Amino acid sequence: MSTTRTDHMKYLPHMDILSSDMLDDVLLYRNAFHNEDYTDRDVRSALQKDDLSPHDFMALLSTAALPFLEKMAQKAKTVTREHFGNSVALFTPVYFANYCENHCFYCGFNSHNNIKRARLTEEELHTECRSIASTGLEEVLMLTGESRRMSDVEYIGKAVKIARSYFRVIGLEIYPVNVAEYKYLHDCGADYVTVFQETYNSDTYEKLHLAGSKRIFPYRFYAQERAILGGMRGVGFAALLGLDDYQRDAVATGIHAALLQRKYPHAEIALSCPRLRPIINNDKINPKDVDERRLVQIICAYRLFLPFASITVSSRENARFRNNIIKIAATKISAGVCVGIGAHLDAEGTEKGDEQFEISDNRSFSEVYAAVKDAGMQPVTSDYIFV
Secondary structure (H helix, E strand, O other): OOOOOOOOOOOOOOOOOOOOOHHHHHHHHHHHOOHHHOOHHHHHHHHOOOOOOHHHHHHHHOHHHHHHHHHHHHHHHHHHHHHHOOEEEEEEEEEEEOOOOOEEOOOOOOOOOOOOOOEOOHHHHHHHHHHHHOOOOOEEEEEEOOOOOOOOHHHHHHHHHHHHOOOOEEEEEOOOOOHHHHHHHHHHOOOEEEEEEEOOOHHHHHHHEEEOHHHOHHHHHOHHHHHHHOOOOEEEEEEOEOOOOHHHHHHHHHHHHHHHHHHOOOOEEEEEOOEOOOEOOEOOOOOOOOOHHHHHHHHHHHHHHOOOOEEEEOOOOOHHHHHHHOOOOOOEEEOOOOOOEOOOOOOOOOOOEOOOOOOOOOOOHHHHHHHHHHOOOEEEOOOOOOO
């Protein structure tokens, strides 16, 4: 029996539709990238410039650029120091619900995965935030599974208000919402929004997202713009490297961020560089073709194309890699990470709900803080003062 699925390119009735051609523009650049078109001459030309064109950016993401990786890293380091000094921002994620209505093959939270589900009560949120704040952290990224039924916008708003009483900076990584809902969450105290597009290949996206609101490709694409229109001062972008052609997805991520920065120059732009990680009940999910060398290439290309963008490298990567990449181009890393629900509720770190994926760097906040200082960098827990 055939199953009729929702058209992944058509909005559902409750979804805001923005009048914009940006999706078409980004996909045009993505599809125009052909790895074999770029030569060492293109790479050398790009490395001589301070203001990179999309063509230059693509050249730095091509295989032709791999022999120039050391030169890319040296220039990325120089550009990073010019715009960010030696500072490295530290934050930690707060997973406060893992209910999900989507069916996504690669995610531990997906609705078809048999895991322990939970969401934190207001009292538990206070306990979780109080425990994290006691370590010295001042910025958190609030995360839920994608379930409007179990984690509605009002519940997320209450969680943000609670977090705001403990932390200076609040980020959100939740299911995409409408402009008015982003405004409500901003009014509750949220500062920025991060959304992983996962892959910019709409055909692959359709195959990986079988059910749920996340299946709607364009609605997810325009989430950052809706967040800015809702008053958020910053937005983050990422493709989950390894789901599809990583070079084309990196091209699309950088172009997406650049076009939005041009349209909304007041907004803070951030990039994340996540690779696939194993999940509960599936330890075979790993990044295909994206080894650490290629990950460094992507990060350096992002830095040279978008000099002012913050670049985050999460605990998906190991301590050795993160200790080194902050010396080159990354400006933000997570610390004291627990990706289960309510892992800070008791001294034993017992999780109330299962984790989204396996992490590689389990160091505490104090250990990461010390490592940043040992690298000759300046750890920063918050660069915002509210008066």
